[in-house]
Amino acid sequence: MELIPKLPVAEWISDATDWLTDTFEFLFDFVKNDFGDFIEFFAESLLMQIPIWLFIAVVAVLAFFVSKKRIGLPVFVIFGLWFIQNQELWEELMNTFTLVIFASLISVIIGVPFGIWMAKNKFVETILTPVLDFMQTMPAFVYLIPAVAFFSIGMVPGVFASVIFATPPTVRFTNLGIRQVSHELIEASDAFGTTGAQKLFKVQLPMAKKTIMAGINQTVMLALSMVVIASMIGAKGLGQTVITGLQRADVGTGFVAGLGIVILAIIIDRFTQNLNTQRGDQS
Amino acid sequence: MPVVQVKNLSKIFGKNSKKATRLLDEGLSKDEILKKTGNTVGVNRASFDVEEGEIFVIMGLSGSGKSTLVRLVNRLIEPTEGSVLIDGKDLAAMDSKSLREVRREKLSMVFQRFGLFPHRTVLENAEFGLEIQGMDKEERKKKAQKSLELVGLGDYVNQYPGQLSGGMQQRVGLARALANDPEVLLMDEAFSALDPLIRKEMQDELLELQESMKKTILFITHDLDEALRIGDRIALMKDGRIVQIGTPEEILVNPANDYVEKFVQDVDRSKVLTAENIMKRPETVDIEKHGPRTALERMRKEGLSSIYVTDAKRRLYGYVTADDVSDATKEEVKDLKSILRTEVPKVDKTTSMHEIFNIIHDTPVPIAVMEDEKLVGIIVRGAVIAALAGNEVNINGIDS
Structure with a gap:
């Protein structure tokens, strides 16, 4: 045991991160500044400018149609959102919502193509599977460290850390969904002379849609679960209020902000789940 | 080729x-x-x-x-x-x-488990092959519709495959294959x-x-x-x-x-074999040339109780029975016409054995097998039974 000294793995990682930070500084700076500005603009100049009553009304109406004209979800939306604004957490909610939206969007944009690649190529699947395992099981706090190194503090590193943590389900479910398409349908598609792209867009993706949407739902939920953690590096939102509550040992504040996150989570979850219907389903 | x-x-x-x-x-x-x-x-x-x-x-x-x-x-x-x-x-x-x-x-293919796309309507399924070829939307719709009508599903275009029975689903599969022509x-x-x-x-x-x-x-x-x-x-x-x-x-x-x-x-051989497979070469007499005496002679030789009567071109006139012929010889009748029986059990040579069953059941004489109004063979009851048992069958109507 003594023959091999402690390997300087930590040093290697640090060095690699430093090197990345220096080498790609222009890129990180660009993302940090321009993307950061855009996120801020989206949250503060768009979402927060909408009158609260109008925002709640629009979401409630959408909920009504999304849940196939049932009344439960809209009622929940109205009471939930009203409660959050009543607790004077509206700005925090908008910030959190922005973080979740951007993190999820980026996750899906990255995740779906990788999932397709994985489904089409056995080798890629072999390589990516442990990488995905790694991404999901590594404690989420660890991502905060390079995130800060690359993007300093604020919303952008929050989004970055959330994307790493939230992307795997989309990749996995896309892969699964495509691989689940029955052999006979693939044969049918081939027998009619489809190109690879035609097969993908006309058969595999439509057939896998339900599974992919389930993956996206998971991704959104994971992104939301990163909100509190991301607020440790300065991402604005409900998470920050929770942290404040923690630091001051103020149970009430922490609980109310936590409740806000739960309400947001339920609304987003029901929305994404109800959007997940497939043509030709028997129901 | x-x-x-x-x-x-x-x-x-x-x-x-x-x-x-x-x-x-x-x-x-x-x-x-x-x-x-x-x-x-x-x-x-x-x-x-x-x-x-x-x-x-x-x-x-x-x-x-x-x-x-x-x-x-x-x-x-x-x-x-x-x-x-x-x-x-x-x-x-x-x-x-x-x-x-x-x-x-x-090439178009029809699959055992239908291979229909559940997320596409019946029409969209039928369109699939044409869509892949990049055919114009209106045109392919028209062709797919026509193809669906061909298989009797013209009214189901907007259904999804999951809403149809197995037989109907396979019709869609067939229509999809045929739409490509x-x-x-x-x-x-x-x-x-x-x-x-x-x-x-x-x-x-x-x-x-x-x-x-x-x-x-x-x-x-x-x-x-x-x-x-x-x-x-x-x-x-x-x-x-x-x-x-x-x-x-x-x-x-x-x-x-x-x-x-x-x-x-x-x-079940009765569904496959036709009259042609089990018929025998017929013994006949010529209505122009032969009289009762020849007919009797032939029947005696072959051990028959009746014989078919044709002309030189094998056009069928009817049959005569041994009893009638024997009476006619005694009465010195020269012609077969007066004792000719014309109620002949006839089948075409493509008739399936299944149908022959019903006919042979209540006919006293062998069945006449016809092709273009001509007598090409006869079927006796024994041949039907033998064929069902799986032996002594010939392909071309020639005795084995």
């Missing part, structure tokens, strides 16, 4: 197929090769031609390699050896682009997943469609009755090898080996 030519086609699954191929050359069986190399022989040196407009049935039990064979024909499975020629062009030599072209334009239709156990009544209905419908379409159809089945019903020619497969190719009659009547014979033993 045959539309589909299959030459020496082999498929060996698994790695190191070369060794297995060599063992095939040495004549080892599928089981022996599996034991020695771990390779499964899918298809073993299959050769056949499918002529334009015929229904060629490949029939075999599960594991006989018939499904592999049909997938080799449109190269869904890559062959290990041999070639498939569609319109004289070798499929195996094609790059993926020309292969796609052939699949789009010349392919030269060759590959049907892989197309009716096997349907219940027997619907299956028969679909078979009838296919035959009816075929009357007008005259497509070249390669039909795969494990059901011999189905093969005999719809096939113009049948190839029987066992262990990846084609053991016999022939018309339904040829296979029933002259099984190439024990395997085929065993196979056809259980077939």
